[in-house]
């Protein structure tokens with residue numbers, strides 16, 4: 001049976017768990033970033049109104065929404081955080097994979113704000129490349 005190749009980590013390098021803990025310490029916990037019980041309720045209500053991932057639907061896939069995403073990253077700006085016109089409901093894959101890559105491209109300046117919408121041409125093209 002094939003096994004995954006062994007990976008090596010330098011003795012001084014942090015473990016993946018340590019890296020994650022460091023990252024959370026720098027950016028604050030989810031609660032510290034505004035993801036309160038008020039958010040949980042608002043997000044659930046939003047997902048009830050938007051049951052199908054529009055980005056999946058755009059390519060003919062019927063996928064339930066799981067995440068309320070901030071189209072433009074709020075970075076602690078509570079005005080942007082609560083601005084419902086900045087919310088999009090999507091499936092976990094679109095949020096965790098496609099949107100994270102779009103945000104990196106956005107922060108690097110290679111795409112614009114409108115490209116962060118998961119039904120934008122840039123997002124659909126990226127999703128298509130990742131999916132197939």
Ligand SMILES: [Zn+2]
Nearest residue numbers: 053056091094
């Ligand atoms: Zn999707």
